[in-house]
Amino acid sequence: MSETIRFNFPAPVIDDSVNRLRREVRAFLHEEIRRGSFRPVTDCWCSGIDPDFSRKLGQRGWLGVTWPKQYGGQELSALHRYVITEELLVAGAPVHAHWIADRQSGPLILATGTEEMKRTLLPRIAAGECFVALGLSEPESGSDLASVRTRAHKVQGGWQITGTKLWSSGAQICQYMTVLARTSERDDKNRHEGLTQFLVPLDSPGVSVRGIRDMSGVEHFNESHFEKVFVPENAVLGSVGGGWKQITSELALERSGPERLLSTFVVLEKAFLQAAGSMAGHQAAVMGAMVARIRALRAMSLGVAALLEQGQYPEVEASLVKDLGTRFEQDIVERLREFWPIQLKQSYGDEFHYLLADSLLRQPSFTLRGGTNEVLKGIIARGMGLR
Amino acid sequence: MGFEMEQTDQLIMDTAHRLFADHCSAGVVNSAEMGTEPTKLMQAILEAGLPLAWVPEEAGGVGGSLALGFNLIRQAAGFALAAPLAETLVANRVLADSKLAVDESWAVLVSDGGALPMLTDGKVTGLVENAPMPPGVARLVAPVSDQGAVRIAVFAPDSAEIEHRESLAGEPRARVHWKEALPLQLSSALDDMSEDGLRQFCALVRACQIAGAMEKMNELTVTYVKERQQFGRALGKFQAIQHMVADIAGESALANAAVEQAVRELSAHPRPFGDSADSLLSIATAKVVASEAAGTVSRLAHQCHGAMGFSYEYPLQQYSRRIWSWREEYGSEFYWSERIGLAVAEELQSSAPGQTEGRVWDIVSR
Ligand SMILES: Cc1cc2nc3c(=O)[nH]c(=O)nc-3n(C[C@H](O)[C@H](O)[C@H](O)COP(=O)(O)OP(=O)(O)OC[C@H]3O[C@@H](n4cnc5c(N)ncnc54)[C@H](O)[C@@H]3O)c2cc1C
Numbered sequence: 001m002s003e004t005i006r007f008n009f010p011a012p013v014i015d016d017s018v019n020r021l022r023r024e025v026r027a028f029l030h031e032e033i034r035r036g037s038f039r040p041v042t043d044c045w046c047s048g049i050d051p052d053f054s055r056k057l058g059q060r061g062w063l064g065v066t067w068p069k070q071y072g073g074q075e076l077s078a079l080h081r082y083v084i085t086e087e088l089l090v091a092g093a094p095v096h097a098h099w100i101a102d103r104q105s106g107p108l109i110l111a112t113g114t115e116e117m118k119r120t121l122l123p124r125i126a127a128g129e130c131f132v133a134l135g136l137s138e139p140e141s142g143s144d145l146a147s148v149r150t151r152a153h154k155v156q157g158g159w160q161i162t163g164t165k166l167w168s169s170g171a172q173i174c175q176y177m178t179v180l181a182r183t184s185e186r187d188d189k190n191r192h193e194g195l196t197q198f199l200v201p202l203d204s205p206g207v208s209v210r211g212i213r214d215m216s217g218v219e220h221f222n223e224s225h226f227e228k229v230f231v232p233e234n235a236v237l238g239s240v241g242g243g244w245k246q247i248t249s250e251l252a253l254e255r256s257g258p259e260r261l262l263s264t265f266v267v268l269e270k271a272f273l274q275a276a277g278s279m280a281g282h283q284a285a286v287m288g289a290m291v292a293r294i295r296a297l298r299a300m301s302l303g304v305a306a307l308l309e310q311g312q313y314p315e316v317e318a319s320l321v322k323d324l325g326t327r328f329e330q331d332i333v334e335r336l337r338e339f340w341p342i343q344l345k346q347s348y349g350d351e352f353h354y355l356l357a358d359s360l361l362r363q364p365s366f367t368l369r370g371g372t373n374e375v376l377k378g379i380i381a382r383g384m385g386l387r
Numbered sequence: 388m389g390f391e392m393e394q395t396d397q398l399i400m401d402t403a404h405r406l407f408a409d410h411c412s413a414g415v416v417n418s419a420e421m422g423t424e425p426t427k428l429m430q431a432i433l434e435a436g437l438p439l440a441w442v443p444e445e446a447g448g449v450g451g452s453l454a455l456g457f458n459l460i461r462q463a464a465g466f467a468l469a470a471p472l473a474e475t476l477v478a479n480r481v482l483a484d485s486k487l488a489v490d491e492s493w494a495v496l497v498s499d500g501g502a503l504p505m506l507t508d509g510k511v512t513g514l515v516e517n518a519p520m521p522p523g524v525a526r527l528v529a530p531v532s533d534q535g536a537v538r539i540a541v542f543a544p545d546s547a548e549i550e551h552r553e554s555l556a557g558e559p560r561a562r563v564h565w566k567e568a569l570p571l572q573l574s575s576a577l578d579d580m581s582e583d584g585l586r587q588f589c590a591l592v593r594a595c596q597i598a599g600a601m602e603k604m605n606e607l608t609v610t611y612v613k614e615r616q617q618f619g620r621a622l623g624k625f626q627a628i629q630h631m632v633a634d635i636a637g638e639s640a641l642a643n644a645a646v647e648q649a650v651r652e653l654s655a656h657p658r659p660f661g662d663s664a665d666s667l668l669s670i671a672t673a674k675v676v677a678s679e680a681a682g683t684v685s686r687l688a689h690q691c692h693g694a695m696g697f698s699y700e701y702p703l704q705q706y707s708r709r710i711w712s713w714r715e716e717y718g719s720e721f722y723w724s725e726r727i728g729l730a731v732a733e734e735l736q737s738s739a740p741g742q743t744e745g746r747v748w749d750i751v752s753r
Binding site: 009011033046244264273275276277282291292293295296300317324374377381387 | 415493495602606608609612613623624626628629630632633634636637638639640641642643644645647649651668669671673675676679720721724725726727728729730731732735736744745747748750751752
């Protein structure tokens with residue numbers, strides 16, 4: 001007798017304080033847009049860099065909200081953070097500078113960092129003054145992350161790191177990078193052993209960061225070289241040799257957030273404004289279907305947030321959200337083309353055309369970054385006992 | 388899980404599960420389609436009182452929540468239940484909400500989401516193209532329009548011209564034609580029911596059934612690809628198969644999440660057959676997503692099963708044929724997505740100038 005396969009997406013408990021926070025953030029963003037403090041961009045969490053704007057959010061207490069107060073946080077729930085990020089995404093706000101640090105590096109430091117790191121760095125991250133890049137991928141290591149070649153050798157008083165990290169988003173404006181490196185020889189039977197994460201200041205001697213232009217025309221990701229870079233003992237995040245387990249649980253956190261379904265929402269919003277006056281028939285059906293899918297995806301994503309809040313580790317559910325959500329973000333652009341052809345580069349036309357063209361030029365990355373959809377499907381299949 | 392149920396509800400769910408497992412095997416489902424009435428199943432369902440789950444206690448029912456009933460409906464769909472449990476649940480709830488008597492026989496709501504038959508001078512005239520019409524049904528429960536207001540009329544089956552048909556899955560359907568027929572019972576005009584509210588409720592029932600059937604298709608597929616060997620290994624070891632299974636799981640999970648969200652939304656409203664803007668959005672979402680998923684899931688599940696899934700004896704086809712008909716009933720994904728598109732546009736059009744910015748998100752996140 002086979003077991004029923006039912007994935008669980010419980011309703012999150014959204015109390016008044018969550019709704020109030022949502023309204024506050026929304027009102028703030030409308031005011032900022034009205035004052036022209038930023039121009040809405042598509043895929044803003046990966047393309048809109050504006051350290052001043054990040055600092056503004058920090059000043060309002062909207063970064064690191066789930067962290068303990070002693071480290072600059074607000075001790076709010078994951079759902080509070082969820083609604084803040086949602087509102088920022090749909091407004092197309094320039095949030096890339098702090099995104100990784102707020103989502104990922106901060107929680108990693110909180111879980112594995114030294115007391116000193118927590119006391120000195122977390123309040124700065126929460127203030128929107130300190131940004132952290134992710135140093136996982138390398139020229140020879142993408143999906144097969146355990147094959148990284150960056151090597152850290154034990155030296156007097158610390159570690160010496162040598163290697164190359166590739167595709168690190170936003171590293172050009174970051175003060176730190178979390179670097180995954182090998183700390184002992186690779187053992188083909190235990191490929192996941194011997195990996196360690198380090199928090200490396202990017203102004204250390206021996207570090208060089210070079211921007212890489214992407215197909216949408218901006219330099220947002222980077223190649224970083226580490227040439228015999230010294231870091232002290234206390235730069236180790238977590239345990240020496242235990243880096244693999246850390247990054248896999250980190251990745252689960254990053255998989256199911258609203259940025260996995262809302263990267264192109266801003267263009268859908270504008271499309272509705274364009275079409276509202278003449279909405280009918282086929283166009284209403286095509287655009288209505290997108291609203292339906294977003295609502296359903298959002299129910300799933302919020303369900304994973306609720307599970308995380310309950311202290312569960314919903315790896316398969318999170319992978320389902322990211323696989324479905326990122327494909328849908330791409331679909332939005334393809335479906336809108338039917339009514340608004342996209343032919344010219346971003347800058348030739350009005351704001352709506354800018355967003356359409358930029359969305360099209362950026363969307364190939366959605367199903368790659370943070371673990372490709374093929375890798376995610378492997379995780380889902382394993383969850384169902386096929387691997 | 389997902390539907391917030393009470394503890395006593397779990398007992399009812401367990402009873403129902405045992406009952407379905409005992410009396411509704413794949414063989415029973417196939418023979419029912421071939422004309423052998425599943426009398427044991429039908430009797431056991433009535434004896435267990437399942438069709439009264441949504442009837443308030445004071446009207447002789449169980450007084451169960453909306454969540455309980457939708458959970459039963461989803462579970463029944465996972466067995467391709469050869470009995471009109473969902474139909475009778477809905478018909479009984481409609482009767483109870485319109486203060487008409489409920490009894491322990493099978494009843495169906497004679498309605499297909501189209502325009503309602505008209506009531507004139509106490510008599511009903513009208514055509515319902517595609518109504519559920521199981522053999523042995525005792526009472527036809529028909530929402531009718533009395534100058535725009537909804538009233539509920541109860542008929543015996545011989546009150547109408549009935550042309551019996553079968554859905555793609557062999558489920559009994561009929562074209563029902565009333566010509567100045569006198570109802571056995573007639574409710575007063577009902578403030579808390581509307582034509583669209585009824586259509587929405589029935590659409591959510593079908594979406595929920597699709598979700599339940601797709602869970603079963605996922606389960607059948609996973610079991611099959613683990614067992615079937617080709618090229619010296621289980622099919623499930625091939626990455627191409629793994630990815631198809633992952634897609635089935637994703638679409639099925641998405642439909643379930645949308646249905647659960649809609650049930651929660653509807654549960655927060657005192658009038659399940661009334662229509663509100665919020666429930667429209669949630670229910671339309673559920674029916675769109677479930678109906679879209681039905682195409683994807685059936686395609687992939689059949690692909691994973693090879694010729695075996697195409698055979699009548701293997702149970703997969705009972706589910707794929709059901710979801711193909713259910714996705715059309717009470718409005719397909721095309722119908723409901725157009726409704727959503729129009730509703731969003733209408734709200735934008737009626738917003739004050741300068742108030743449209745962020746409005747679509749406001750609607751989506753409501
Ligand atoms: C916009 C963007 C930002 C990024 N930011 C960062 C960052 O900040 N930090 C960082 O470390 N990295 C970052 N990345 C890198 C990202 O994590 C990698 O692109 C990703 O892990 C895939 O690796 P790859 O590009 O080398 O592709 P590959 O691993 O070479 O894969 C190429 C193709 O082969 C498929 N494939 C690979 N292995 C298998 C398999 N076993 N079975 C089936 N198919 C397979 C993949 O799914 C993909 O379709 C970023 C990438 C993008 C696009």
